Amino acid sequence: MSIEDILPETVPTGYYLVFAALLFAIGLFGLISRRNAIGMLLSIEIMLNAVNVNIAAFSRSGVGEGQVLGQLLVVFMITVAVAEAAVGLAIIVAMFKLRRTVEADELKLLRG
Amino acid sequence: MIYLIPELLLVLVGAIGLVIACAPSRERLRAYTVLGGVACIGGAVGAGYLAHLATTAEGAQIAESAPVYLSTTLALDPFSRVFAALALLVCGLTFIFSKEYLERRLDDHQPELLAIIAFASMGMCTLAAARELITIWFSVELLSVCGYVLAAFLKDDERSVEAALKYFILGATSSVFMLFGLSYVYGLTGRLDLVGIMEATAGGNIGVLLPTAAVLMLVGFGFKVAMVPFHMWCPDVYEGAPTPVTAFLSVGPKLAALAALARVFSIAFPHDTARVAWEGVLFWGAILSMTLGNAVALKQSNIKRMLAYSSIAHAGYMLVAVFVTLQTDMALAALSVYAFAYLFMNLGAFAVIIAFSNHTRSDSVRSYNGLAIRSPYLAWSWVVFGISLVGLPPLAGFLGKVFIIMAAVDTGLTWGSPLMWLLIVLVLNSVVSLYYYIGVAGRMFFKPPVTDEPVPVGGGVGTAIGICLAGTFLMVLAAGPIISAIQSSALFVLR
Amino acid sequence: METLVFFCLAVPVLILAAVVVTTPHILRAVVSLFLALIGIGGLFFLMRAPILGVMQLMIYAGGVVVLFAFAVMLVRRVTGEFVRQKTSLVGPALVVALLFFAVLMGIGSGYLAGLEEEGTLGGFMHPTDLDLAERVVITDVPEEIDPVDEFSPAMLRDYLLPFEIASVLLLVAMVGAVLIAHPLKQKHPTGALSPKEALEQETADTGADASDDEDAGGAGP
């Protein structure tokens, strides 16, 4: 009995969904545990990718319009992720210049 | 196509700003500020006319028969045009009251700031009009990215950059959650347009995954609206960002997100389980926002922070209107009326702060002591806006609050229903809010001033205060025509 | 066979992702992210979505990661040291992440089970043009989308508006990023305080605030 007999021929959508959920959870873990703004941003990127995989997996099982929509959504998402990352990194760099740190713990000028 | 004029106007204004930014000069900046502001306010009147036009039969025809590249993504209905008018007003007023601030407190890149505000206002228009999830999410993202950039605009002020960083991290997080929810909504229904989602879930048993996804999407909106518990960014960002930006952020994105919230959830998730889930979140969100916002605002010593918390409370009031969207026709009218009232009174209050800090460079509540002697215009304006924000007659805030209460009562209020408690929380919170708004007014009038030096009010910001004062008064005194316009447009929402 | 490939891609991606969120070396995290993104691109190809795969590799792996690398380099140049990152709240973070996953799986499992049994694919159970009774059964191996016939019209006709919004968004992001990260011009108009001075003045002001706030009794009278 080879390994190919145990595994399904094509990948069930559920596998992708579980994978995406795991990826999202890993990103969530990083987002909470990281103190460094760049680290947080990296975690957010991972979560975004989890969402992308999710949508692509759903889109794979659709027909016609639904399938196109999903892929369209992923393409748009990638675009936006770039824009967001660029602005975010710019802010982080500006922060570095002023404070020489990006540790979230040290952001405490603004307290009520 | 004519219904798209507000968006096009805003993009045009923004683009001109970027062009001017290539060769900035004091004169150009001044001209741009004034002309841009006037154009936007004029555009707001035009958008109001479009809203009116769209309620007529042939106007509806035009909206319905929009070309496919508009009709799949935007609902150019009267409701959305009312919010387009709002967006233009916010943008125009922000232009006008930024004039002195830009000249005095920003070293360069002034036109860019205004241009980005115009682009963000465009995002407000599309967000309020969007009828499918891609556009909604894009508009949210446009607003967010503009917000991050705007918050960081004083880039050598640590507080500004810190505010932007906090805003960015929390904003990106919330948008990821929203997207995660969105991905499941897409997966479960195969659709991205709101009506399609509703139709796909109309079959009854929709399980628990869809409500969960809806609630996850709500996180993203809740963040934009600054609904408790997604409000953490709000006070910090409001305090750190340049004050005109704070004013813009406290009104623009919030109102557009509320409009989208009402549209998305009432159209896409009107069915049992999903509806119970999002209504439940909104119910507690509204109660917590009102209560926490007002309670924490009581003990702020920075006036921008105080207004930040008060804006959280106001979001709570408006969430009450959103909460009853599915139960009464009046809800959207109430939301629109309150949105207008909130725009005038909150921007007015911020304009007072801007005028004051332009001169004194201080935002601490204490520095407002004795302002009535130093500048009666500012002090009395604050009294008017404060009273309106509390919701006392005969000012705009009162009308807004009455509408929200009326919408809630219209659902067939019964003794002991959740809605009744919501209303009681709402009115008691109004009383609490009196304490800090009027408390500041009390400082202005009852305390001796630090110095007797008068506070000059610049032309731009003075005009903006005047416009806001006029709006705050006229909304009640000339309520008949205004309400008839808003109400009829709110009744007509393109699905 | 396909499933095997899936695992060969998915498992390393997850491991790399775990490295991204745990390693103290920020550059290592960026490199791991780069590799993970490539892996996810591979998954897109596996899903027969080559458009996405290409996009992922070009924009995401190519663009975003380069941005990150730039940022890290800039930061290194500024701080003059190798950037390490602190972690805290590891326990709570782990609990939250696991809880999130467990709840999602708990909620989703029923859905997934139904999906495997019937061979129907959840989301597309109720296409609007079909009756509920005639649920369509779709294979797991759909046709590839033709970029010219299907994808482009969708993007440039039906969804033209989001496309335009995206262009505005990118414009704002570009302008904004340049503005924020651009070095400061040290120029102050006559009569105005520099922001730094203003900050100091305001800090002094709030300091004074705290000292004699008792007679004022907070924000109210």
Place this chain on the structure above:
Amino acid sequence: MEFPILSALTYLPLVGALIIICIPRERDEAIKATAASTSALCLALAILAWLAFDNGVGGFQLEERAEWIPQLGISYHMGVDGISMPMVFLTCLVSLVAIAYSWIVKERVKEYFALFLLLQTACVGVFVALDFFLFYIFWEISLVPMYFIIGVWGGPKREYAAIKFFLYTLVGSVLMLLGIIVLYFASGDSPAERTFDIVELIARQPATSLAPGLAMAVFIGFFIAFAIKVPSFPFHTWLPDAHVEAPTAGSVILAGILLKLGSYGMVRINMPLMPEEWMVAAPWIGVLALISIIYGSLAAMAQSDLKKLIAYSSIGHMGFVTLGLAAMNVQGISGAVLQMFSHGLITSCLFLLVGVIYERAHIREINGFGGLGQIMPKYFGVFIFVAMASLGLPALSGFVAELYVLLGTYASGSALETSTEGFAVLMSPWFAYTAIIGIVLTAAYMLWTVQRVFMGEKNERWAGLKDINSLELACLAPLMALTLFVGCYPGPLLRPIEAATMHILGALFGT
């Protein structure tokens, strides 16, 4: 089209305030003259309005009606009946007196007079508004100027007193707002049928269609709003603070007019709109009124500050108003309205008198004085007169009013009324007997006060005090004259009041 005399009466002070805003800050005299002449003109208009008013007719007269927000059934509707007409007159009179007395104000004159005129607009507006929306607007506007008057020109604890006054009354008003909106929705099935018009609402009796619990809740909301303003025990705690801290003219307006807004609200809104709930609650309202009477008198007795004493005496006197209203018969309600009028006159006098002495001595401690009767004989005479009016000496207005209230209460507690007019027995005769204790207590503390301040050892410290001057006397004279007139010959005042009362009760009980 007839001359809109009520609108003119309402907005004339506002116009005056706007004119004052335009006058330069330094020109004190011009500002004062403008304010005084505006207010005098208002009084003249009020007298004209009363002349145009038919005293024998019960319903609303001089009505003005215009569309305002037709989509919500909101109209601009004004009118007066026999209850509001005396109140409008009282408002104009007391405002004029307050403004005339304020001639001595030197600090921030411009804002002071503008605020007083705004306050006058708000108070007149409340009395003439016949649309809930309009009513509520004027009701709330009245808070704002008072807040600033207390806060800017008040005593040492003025900020605390001002915000307390504002918060207390606002709690009531927001509850009232909820009630108004519930009644609005109960007034019709479709948006087109619904209305905010008070007259229309009274005719429709929307409360009857509400669920019993909700109707009672609405009633309680309204009642609390009005009881805070009256103020009735246990909602009275803002009043002593506000009075003590307010400047003299502010106290005069507060006691003379603002308190009447509360009792006016009860008789105009609570009773006719929700008569069934009122009848259920009447005994309890009566009990609260009695507690107010006794408690107010006892607390007044315990005060050492003259102004605080008068503030507490107001609580007691206003208790009679609530008691009369609770009786829900012609004598009771007429007596209550009469008491409102008379209390407005008498308390204004008392606060003016306190102001006069405080202006000279800069203290208000009762025990700090003594033997003033010899130093200030004219002042002594005036004070005696007013104190007698306050304790209910026959031939002065307070006596007539309290007598009517007691008769009404007694009638409402015995079977006398039941047979003739079909009213239910609401209270027991014991309510009337208990209220008499209050009168006795009032007499006790008033006389005691007079004794401590004016009799006894001459305190040399005050030997140099000047007697009351002609401006102050001129302020007091009309109020005192009216007190005497109403006390001797209440007919002209009672006639419209009784007509209006009969009209209200007749509409409710179909007689």
